[in-house]
Amino acid sequence: MPKHQKLLQIKNLTLHFRTQKGDVQAVDGVDFELDYNRAVVILGESGCGKSSLAKAILRLLPRNVSKYAGSIIFEGNDVMQLSDEEYRQNVRWVAMSLVPQAAMNALNPVIRVGDQVAEPAVVHLGLSKTEALQPALKMFRHVGVPDDFIDRYPFELSGGMRQRVAIAMALVTSPGLIILDEPTSALDVLTQANIFNVLKRIKQELGTSFILITHDIATSSELADDVAVMYAGQIVEVSDARRFFHEPLHPYSQKLMASVPRLRQEKDPEFITGQPPSLINPPKGCRFAARCPKRFAKCDEEPPVIEQDGRKVKCWLYA
Amino acid sequence: MSNITTNTAEGKMVSSSDKQPLVSIQNLRVWFELRRFGFGHAGWVRAVDGVSFDLAAGEAIAVVGESGCGKSSLMKSILGLYKPTEGDILFDGTKMSEYDRAKMRWYHSRVGYIQQDPYGALPPFMTVARILEEPLIVAGIKDKAEREQRILKAMEEVKLTPQEDFLPKFPHMLSGGQQQRVVIARAMIMEPKLLVADEPVSMLDASVRVEILKLLRNLQENHHLSVIYITHDLATVSYFSERIFVMYAGKLVEKAKVQQLLHNALHPYTHALLAATSDPDADNATRFRDVPPGEPPSLVKPPTGCRFHPRCPKAIAGLCEKEDPPEFEPEPGHLVACWLYKE
Numbered sequence: 001m002p003k004h005q006k007l008l009q010i011k012n013l014t015l016h017f018r019t020q021k022g023d024v025q026a027v028d029g030v031d032f033e034l035d036y037n038r039a040v041v042i043l044g045e046s047g048c049g050k051s052s053l054a055k056a057i058l059r060l061l062p063r064n065v066s067k068y069a070g071s072i073i074f075e076g077n078d079v080m081q082l083s084d085e086e087y088r089q090n091v092r093w094v095a096m097s098l099v100p101q102a103a104m105n106a107l108n109p110v111i112r113v114g115d116q117v118a119e120p121a122v123v124h125l126g127l128s129k130t131e132a133l134q135p136a137l138k139m140f141r142h143v144g145v146p147d148d149f150i151d152r153y154p155f156e157l158s159g160g161m162r163q164r165v166a167i168a169m170a171l172v173t174s175p176g177l178i179i180l181d182e183p184t185s186a187l188d189v190l191t192q193a194n195i196f197n198v199l200k201r202i203k204q205e206l207g208t209s210f211i212l213i214t215h216d217i218a219t220s221s222e223l224a225d226d227v228a229v230m231y232a233g234q235i236v237e238v239s240d241a242r243r244f245f246h247e248p249l250h251p252y253s254q255k256l257m258a259s260v261p262r263l264r265q266e267k268d269p270e271f272i273t274g275q276p277p278s279l280i281n282p283p284k285g286c287r288f289a290a291r292c293p294k295r296f297a298k299c300d301e302e303p304p305v306i307e308q309d310g311r312k313v314k315c316w317l318y319a
Numbered sequence: 320m321s322n323i324t325t326n327t328a329e330g331k332m333v334s335s336s337d338k339q340p341l342v343s344i345q346n347l348r349v350w351f352e353l354r355r356f357g358f359g360h361a362g363w364v365r366a367v368d369g370v371s372f373d374l375a376a377g378e379a380i381a382v383v384g385e386s387g388c389g390k391s392s393l394m395k396s397i398l399g400l401y402k403p404t405e406g407d408i409l410f411d412g413t414k415m416s417e418y419d420r421a422k423m424r425w426y427h428s429r430v431g432y433i434q435q436d437p438y439g440a441l442p443p444f445m446t447v448a449r450i451l452e453e454p455l456i457v458a459g460i461k462d463k464a465e466r467e468q469r470i471l472k473a474m475e476e477v478k479l480t481p482q483e484d485f486l487p488k489f490p491h492m493l494s495g496g497q498q499q500r501v502v503i504a505r506a507m508i509m510e511p512k513l514l515v516a517d518e519p520v521s522m523l524d525a526s527v528r529v530e531i532l533k534l535l536r537n538l539q540e541n542h543h544l545s546v547i548y549i550t551h552d553l554a555t556v557s558y559f560s561e562r563i564f565v566m567y568a569g570k571l572v573e574k575a576k577v578q579q580l581l582h583n584a585l586h587p588y589t590h591a592l593l594a595a596t597s598d599p600d601a602d603n604a605t606r607f608r609d610v611p612p613g614e615p616p617s618l619v620k621p622p623t624g625c626r627f628h629p630r631c632p633k634a635i636a637g638l639c640e641k642e643d644p645p646e647f648e649p650e651p652g653h654l655v656a657c658w659l660y661k662e
Contacts, residue, residue: 188385193595242601271530
């Protein structure tokens with residue numbers, strides 16, 4: 001594993017959807033990098049384009065795409081240049097896999113969970129069905145599902161166990177990167193804590209990298225090495241987790257952090273007035289300007305991305 | 320309607336006042352029968368199994384528990400949707416089990432219900448105006464002008480202004496926060512005494528959650544409402560309720576004021592819940608959370624004795640698995656059902 005090379009570099013990734021009212025700019029010029037054995041959290045409100053970003057990275061596109069551009073460099077190769085078939089054979093689930101939103105409810109009810117977990121290994125690694133049960137069993141152990149569950153059906157498992165099965169399914173081909181889309185949003189607190197323990201252990205034991213997509217700031221800190229904040233289709237701040245949770249730079253990030261209710265602090269949470277802009281005709285200049293308490297004349301122009309001690313922020317305040 | 324005098328069980332005349340709890344739940348049990356092949360008894364699901372508490376007028380409480388602990392069954396019994404198997408619910412001093420249809424209808428107008436998923440709770444084919452008018456029509460308010468007046472007032476209170484903009488809209492044209500405001504306006508339109516809110520903000524974005532909770536807090540204070548929050552999120556309710564009840568496998572295991580619970584939690588299950596709740600902190604990523612092993616028990620055959628004992632790190636052998644712990648009160652107003660506090 002060459003150290004100088006990043007696992008994943010995303011440059012100017014763009015994904016627009018065609019609708020009757022016009023093009024929805026769901027992902028609009030996103031840049032970020034991810035190193036080996038790191039976890040980046042993509043934070044954002046619903047409708048900011050964070051799930052579309054996951055789809056764009058994995059090229060799981062619906063039919064109404066009007067623009068799909070930019071570059072995704074995975075271990076030095078620009079995978080955007082591959083044809084759909086090459087991408088399917090060499091990248092998706094082989095190099096990176098996905099735990100989709102509400103994955104635990106997406107398991108096939110009439111197939112044993114062991115067979116479902118083994119399926120990616122059959123399809124992508126060319127193993128036979130019986131051979132594929134071996135890596136499936138190994139992944140069951142990694143995610144903390146008892147061995148005998150391999151013969152059970154999804155309805156026999158609790159929500160937390162099914163979520164673990166969905167994670168095992170993403171792991172079974174040993175990809176370098178796993179994208180998790182809201183992995184715990186439908187789970188209870190104790191189960192949530194459990195799943196994050198599992199993810200931390202996988203990160204330590206298998207050296208996997210993670211992209212965690214969520215709106216839950218408090219639990220995102222359970223896995224985050226880096227944080228990228230997304231607003232209206234754009235990344236507005238990228239920072240290491242330590243400095244981000246202590247002192248976010250972008251006014252939106254600051255507001256977002258102030259809205260988190262905390263158990264161990266006596267500070268009233270605040271809220272952000274107004275609503276995110278429509279992604280069909282986003283405002284010119286800074287997209288957060290209309291809700292920003294610190295806006296000034298400059299904000300009518302598109303803000304540049306400013307680097308400050310290794311952190312990036314898209315805001316005129318730091319220019 | 321607020322000055323109701325009624326006969327209590329002792330046959331004494333009691334008038335409703337603030338000293339008497341608005342809602343009093345007495346040893347409530349809600350069991351569901353399991354049947355085999357449609358007939359033949361196959362056991363009971365003990366969803367709520369001996370819950371008692373009093374709720375004062377103007378007070379907000381939160382019932383915290385994991386999914387499947389029976390908190391929704393508790394909530395639905397309070398709403399009058401489930402009939403208790405045992406025990407009773409007293410509203411303003413009157414027994415709910417003795418309500419006839421007319422009285423039940425009156426009761427439903429005294430209680431507002433805020434659903435978890437606002438989009439699912441609003442009929443997609445009705446405009447906001449129609450959605451808010453519906454309860455008034457059901458309540459038999461014939462005067463159209465009065466109905467309109469009350470709709471405008473309710474929308475003003477939940478800050479859906481200017482009202483004319485929202486009245487003709489359908490739910491899908493509103494944002495999640497606005498939809499939840501419509502749900503709250505609908506719950507408030509009969510000017511209830513009690514609001515039951517089932518995870519009112521769990522479907523909303525972080526930035527609007529606090530806004531909706533502050534709105535509920537204002538309504539509670541302005542109208543002297545009692546509020547019951549049903550949730551699994553300890554961090555949020557701590558700002559918006561006076562007391563927290565922790566529910567586990569059909570029972571309330573700890574009842575305390577918010578500050579008591581956060582700073583001096585007693586029950587091992589509450590400890591586990593608190594330990595599993597994260598605050599945003601970069602150090603979280605470097606340490607594993609202490610989570611009790613196993614999963615909540617089946618409510619068909621709950622463990623003997625204390626229901627938490629198979630997962631409890633402090634279980635006392637020979638006691639906890641045999642005897643169901645009664646409620647102890649180690650400090651005033653702080654009740655816990657755990658043998659560790661026997662004294």
